[in-house]
Amino acid sequence: METAIEKLKSLKIKVTRSRVELLKFLMDNKGHFTAEDIFKRLQAQYPNLNLASVYNNLNLFDEHGMIRRLYTHREKAVWDADARAHAHFVCDVCGEIFDLDLPLIPEKYYLKYSGSFKVSHEEIIFRGICNKCAKKENI
Ligand SMILES: [Zn+2]
Ligand SMILES: [Zn+2]
Known part of the structure; x- marks a missing residue:
């Protein structure tokens, strides 16, 4: 490497x-x-x-x-060591960020939906409560 x-x-x-x-x-x-x-x-x-x-x-x-x-809506910038496109889940309780193994939108659709905009990348962030926090709070 x-x-x-x-x-x-x-x-x-x-x-x-x-x-x-x-x-x-x-x-x-x-x-x-x-x-x-x-x-x-x-x-x-x-x-x-x-x-x-x-x-x-x-x-x-x-x-x-x-x-x-x-862009996680946290006050501070968060950096991902993995630059490849991938989706995330952010826990609203503990703030932990998880990688999700999801298929992303194929790039050919960027043009279709963006009209006159120039899309640089997509950002998919699911929000909610992680398993650990859910257990703690008995949700
Ligand atoms: Zn959590
Ligand atoms: Zn990531």
């Missing part, structure tokens, strides 16, 4: 320690994270890291299609 450094080089992104650490984290930890989540987890191994560079580099990786920003 391509290493973080190789990946940055292949995309012509300047290799810096904070980019390598961030990309390694995203490659090793598939999931959904805020910049703060990642910052906290990386600080132990890389104390010189700063939060602003985590923010900037997440945006940079997003521009290169390496990760994907999720």
Whole structure:
């Protein structure tokens, strides 16, 4: 598998320690994270890291299609380490985000429904209560 450094080089992104650490984290930890989540987890191994560079580099990786920003109606941006199109379920109680294995709308329909808009991507987010929270609350 391509290493973080190789990946940055292949995309012509300047290799810096904070980019390598961030990309390694995203490659090793598939999931959904805020910049703060990642910052906290990386600080132990890389104390010189700063939060602003985590923010900037997440945006940079997003521009290169390496990760994907999720619009979950949470206050903070949530980033998905998996940039491929996939649907999500968000628990309204604990806020946990789950990947769903669902067929997505074929791209040919984007044009049909978007009229004069230019669609960049689709976003499918189901909301509700996860099993764990449902059990706790006896729903
Ligand atoms: Zn929950
Ligand atoms: Zn996801």
